[in-house]
Amino acid sequence: xxxxxxxxxxxxxxxxxxxxxxxxxxxxxxxxxxxxxxxxxxxxxxxxxxxxxxxxxxxxxxxxxxxxxxxxxxxxxxxxxxxxxxxxxxxxxxxxxxxxxxxxxxxxxxxxxxxxxxxxxxxxxxxxxxxxxxxxxxxxxxxxxxxxxxxxxxxxxxxxxxxxxxxxxxxxxxxxxxxxxx
Amino acid sequence: xxxxxxxxxxxxxxxxxxxxxxxxxxxxxxxxxxxxxxxxxxxxxxxxxxxxxxxxxxxxxxxxxxxxxxxxxxxxxxxxxxxxxxxxxxxxxxxxxxxxxxxxxxxxxxxxxxxxxxxxxxxxxxxxxxxxxxxxxxxxxxxxxxxxxxxxxxxxxxxxxxxxxxxxxxxxxxxxxxxxxxxxxxxxxxxxxxxxxxxxxxxxxxxxxxxxxxxxxxxxxxxxxxxxxxxxxxxxxxxxxxxxxxxxxxxxxxxxxxxxxxxxxxxxxxxxxxxxxxxxxxxxxxxxxxxxxxxxxxxxxxxxxxxxxxxxxxxxxxxxxxxxxxxxxxxxxxxxxxxxxxxxxxxxxxxxxxxxxxxxxxxxxxxxxxxxxxxxxxxxxxxxxxxxxxxxxxxxxxxxxxxxxxxxxxxxxxxxxxxxxxxxxxxxxxxx
Numbered sequence: 001x002x003x004x005x006x007x008x009x010x011x012x013x014x015x016x017x018x019x020x021x022x023x024x025x026x027x028x029x030x031x032x033x034x035x036x037x038x039x040x041x042x043x044x045x046x047x048x049x050x051x052x053x054x055x056x057x058x059x060x061x062x063x064x065x066x067x068x069x070x071x072x073x074x075x076x077x078x079x080x081x082x083x084x085x086x087x088x089x090x091x092x093x094x095x096x097x098x099x100x101x102x103x104x105x106x107x108x109x110x111x112x113x114x115x116x117x118x119x120x121x122x123x124x125x126x127x128x129x130x131x132x133x134x135x136x137x138x139x140x141x142x143x144x145x146x147x148x149x150x151x152x153x154x155x156x157x158x159x160x161x162x163x164x165x166x167x168x169x170x171x172x173x174x175x176x177x178x179x180x181x182x
Numbered sequence: 183x184x185x186x187x188x189x190x191x192x193x194x195x196x197x198x199x200x201x202x203x204x205x206x207x208x209x210x211x212x213x214x215x216x217x218x219x220x221x222x223x224x225x226x227x228x229x230x231x232x233x234x235x236x237x238x239x240x241x242x243x244x245x246x247x248x249x250x251x252x253x254x255x256x257x258x259x260x261x262x263x264x265x266x267x268x269x270x271x272x273x274x275x276x277x278x279x280x281x282x283x284x285x286x287x288x289x290x291x292x293x294x295x296x297x298x299x300x301x302x303x304x305x306x307x308x309x310x311x312x313x314x315x316x317x318x319x320x321x322x323x324x325x326x327x328x329x330x331x332x333x334x335x336x337x338x339x340x341x342x343x344x345x346x347x348x349x350x351x352x353x354x355x356x357x358x359x360x361x362x363x364x365x366x367x368x369x370x371x372x373x374x375x376x377x378x379x380x381x382x383x384x385x386x387x388x389x390x391x392x393x394x395x396x397x398x399x400x401x402x403x404x405x406x407x408x409x410x411x412x413x414x415x416x417x418x419x420x421x422x423x424x425x426x427x428x429x430x431x432x433x434x435x436x437x438x439x440x441x442x443x444x445x446x447x448x449x450x451x452x453x454x455x456x457x458x459x460x461x462x463x464x465x466x467x468x469x470x471x472x473x474x475x476x477x478x479x480x481x482x483x484x485x486x487x488x489x490x491x492x493x494x495x496x497x498x499x500x501x502x503x504x505x506x507x508x509x510x511x512x513x514x515x516x517x518x519x520x521x522x523x524x525x526x527x528x529x530x531x532x533x534x535x536x537x538x539x540x541x542x543x544x545x546x547x548x549x550x551x552x553x554x555x556x557x558x559x560x561x562x563x564x565x566x567x568x569x570x571x572x573x574x575x576x577x578x579x580x581x582x583x584x585x586x587x588x589x590x591x592x593x594x595x596x597x598x599x600x601x602x603x604x605x606x607x608x609x610x611x612x613x614x
């Protein structure tokens with residue numbers, strides 16, 4: 001888990017009523033309340049970007065599970081986060097296929113451009129750089145995940161273009177979005 | 183080079199994911215036939231006769247697995263394992279992306295075969311965009327009456343939930359996956375009891391890989407004999423291989439089982455890109471033993487031949503390694519992965535993967551000695567076969583084979599660094 005500098009003054013936002021209703025619907029859909037834990041965490045993650053202590057409280061109430069159970073699930077899965085995240089979390093695959101195709105060069109390049117090391121967040125809270133395990137895009141490596149999309153066949157030039165766009169607040173069309181429209 | 187499209191007929195198309203297109207091309211006819219006949223045992227028998235083997239990695243016959251559900255069980259669950267996380271594997275992603283209805287139809291038929299009323303499609307969390315696509319297909323299927331109550335007037339009910347994972351390799355193991363959906367850490371359970379007897383919430387549960395499930399409609403439509411006409415006697419049908427590394431044409435290929443690697447490599451993949459030479463291949467995902475170029479050139483791509491060659495077909499995640507790659511560097515990448523992904527439950531795996539990773543790092547830092555190579559072998563012996571699930575074996579197989587087949591590279595590194603001294607070997611940001 002990377003160390004993230006707080007980006008929001010509010011460290012403990014309350015999930016909205018809409019999210020609470022979403023969790024109720026999940027509990028009704030799943031065979032028992034506890035089995036709705038992962039999708040309920042996702043519902044909070046999708047709104048807040050992380051699961052706040054207030055979010056944990058909501059989960060224990062709605063799903064009839066202990067705080068310990070929520071915490072163990074939150075900490076077991078790498079995509080679940082308990083702290084506010086950077087605006088753009090750049091997750092570069094550093095597993096074998098992407099490594100063969102040059103992931104380390106890409107990571108070194110990103111470190112230089114962002115002025116941070118792998119696992120760190122820029123002081124302005126805008127970018128975090130993470131190394132992640134296989135993203136399932138091995139034939140399209142090296143690749144990088146941002147939100148729910150992947151950028152594939154990356155080169156240092158393409159990474160520079162991506163960073164420039166993100167600095168302007170524009171998220172460029174990802175390769176997996178293209179795949180959907182292809 | 184003949185093309186096969188049992189699974190891939192809609193790959194690369196812009197409209198293949200739509201229900202209307204799928205129906206136009208014969209989609210959901212297999213489901214109609216199966217529900218019309220109303221005989222779950224006959225479906226199980228057909229798939230058993232076809233000889234379809236689980237495509238997630240273990241290769242266990244799918245129809246036989248279905249047969250383990252106790253007769254007359256009231257509550258049965260079905261899981262489609264789309265937690266595709268084995269490094270080198272990206273076939274299920276394309277199956278779901280280009281043709282989600284094929285997998286969905288296979289799911290409904292499979293559920294009918296085992297009389298499951300609730301199915302989960304467990305998709306790894308990193309496939310964010312794919313989850314939307316599969317959910318859209320599920321919504322279409324509900325609207326068209328292929329899911330829900332009394333499907334096509336048959337009296338068979340089925341609900342499907344698309345469940346999003348959250349980044350844990352171990353959830354690809356079937357009991358880990360079941361525990362994950364129960365709202366727990368994805369730690370595997372000891373077998374027996376097997377999930378088919380006592381799985382999700384203690385009820386009979388079948389977990390099948392996406393590719394296995396996607397093969398079912400074709401088998402129903404064309405019959406087991408037609409499926410057996412492709413592939414070999416013990417490995418019938420086609421298999422998806424996802425190929426990565428510096429070959430001319432990486433990607434996902436549907437090949438008849440038994441195809442000689444040499445032919446696949448030269449004719450289908452186009453060989454290596456300019457300037458690279460083949461050094462080794464991991465044929466079935468990062469967890470199977472590596473084969474040096476000279477050995478891999480003589481194997482056929484089916485379960486039995488690969489086993490004879492000392493490796494496994496696994497998930498079909500083929501990683502092509504060029505001469506320019508340092509094998510000690512690559513094994514460090516892999517040992518970091520298994521160390522990172524060990525669920526921590528069994529001591530031999532939790533501690534062993536850490537030991538392997540640290541020893542390899544020590545070699546790469548330039549502080550290794552010849553004894554370290556013996557220590558690697560010793561740690562492997564303390565892990566293999568001694569844990570609840572195969573993750574420890576999955577780390578040991580590449581470690582042993584890299585050490586066995588490329589020992590001179592390990593020894594050369596130790597010799598060179600003994601003279602040159604410690605040094606940083608990655609550009610920066612060394613993995614810890």
